[in-house]
Amino acid sequence: MKDLQMIFFGTFVSSLLLLLLALTFLTLFVIKKQQVKKIKSEKLRSKSQRRKQKKELERLIKGSKKALVTCLAFLLLGIGTGGGAYFISYYQAINLSEKDKELVTNGYYLLSDFEKQLKNINKDGMDLKKSSQNIQNLGGAMASYSGLKASNLNKEAGQIKLNRYYNIVKELGVNATGQSQDFFENKELVEEFLKDIKKAQGYQKEIFKYYKVDDGALKAKE
CATH class of the missing domain: 1.20.120 (Four Helix Bundle (Hemerythrin (Met), subunit A))
Structure with a gap:
């Protein structure tokens, strides 16, 4: 049962860290989306500025998608390890x-x-x-x-x-x-x-x- 307690502690802490990382990447996703919205609202006349704007938009959109995917991955892992921690806790509660x-x-x-x-x-x-x-x-x-x-x-x-x-x-x-x-x-x-x-x-x-x-x-x- 001591081993189970150690495993529970490890999975519980891991779950918290994974969920914290998920929140971090969610925040990054929101920031990039806001940046995309801001750049799109800018009206540029010169072609060179528009080309730079387009490249920056592509970079931000790509980064926002990557941040969202990473957020979902950490969220699923966090939920999974959290479920494992809950199962261990429940097992300990119903067993001597x-x-x-x-x-x-x-x-x-x-x-x-x-x-x-x-x-x-x-x-x-x-x-x-x-x-x-x-x-x-x-x-x-x-x-x-x-x-x-x-x-x-x-x-x-x-x-x-x-x-x-x-x-x-x-x-x-x-x-x-x-x-x-x-x-x-x-x-x-x-x-x-x-x-x-x-x-x-x-x-x-x-x-x-x-x-x-x-x-x-x-x-x-x-």
Whole structure:
């Protein structure tokens, strides 16, 4: 996506320069047309002056035509590159940036692993120390989503969905880290967290649908 941003910037600047050149040659065309009109209005008596006038008119008319053709060429190129810049901008707006893609993917696995850890609490043969450490690690990883914001290249609707998702993942992480020991003694707390995980996964599904993410590919890697 960084490469796309560079390409967008390049095409956008190129479009502006091409349109500026088109405007420059349009101005030149208008000036030459005015000069042609002025010379044509002049009444000359001598043949030598009329010959010079004719040559000057031919030069100006030829120059005005060349300026107009060049103006149209730069105008078309400017519109073309502007359209390319718009397409790149639109593509970025409807697709996840590399950073957001990584955060959403990691969030998917963190929530999934956290859910599994909570569901396995108090099962026979479970290593309490190891399970507690796993919850601490997962909580810390989710808490790291604090302060994260979606790329402003996304459409506003996409940014809202992503920021809401990052926030609930962060809250789950902060709360889990602070209550990791309580899970083994409080079944109601476990159920409460499982509900919150489902809520976060609901936001996650909205993101997958909005950005057309294949969650089947993510599940296959679990």
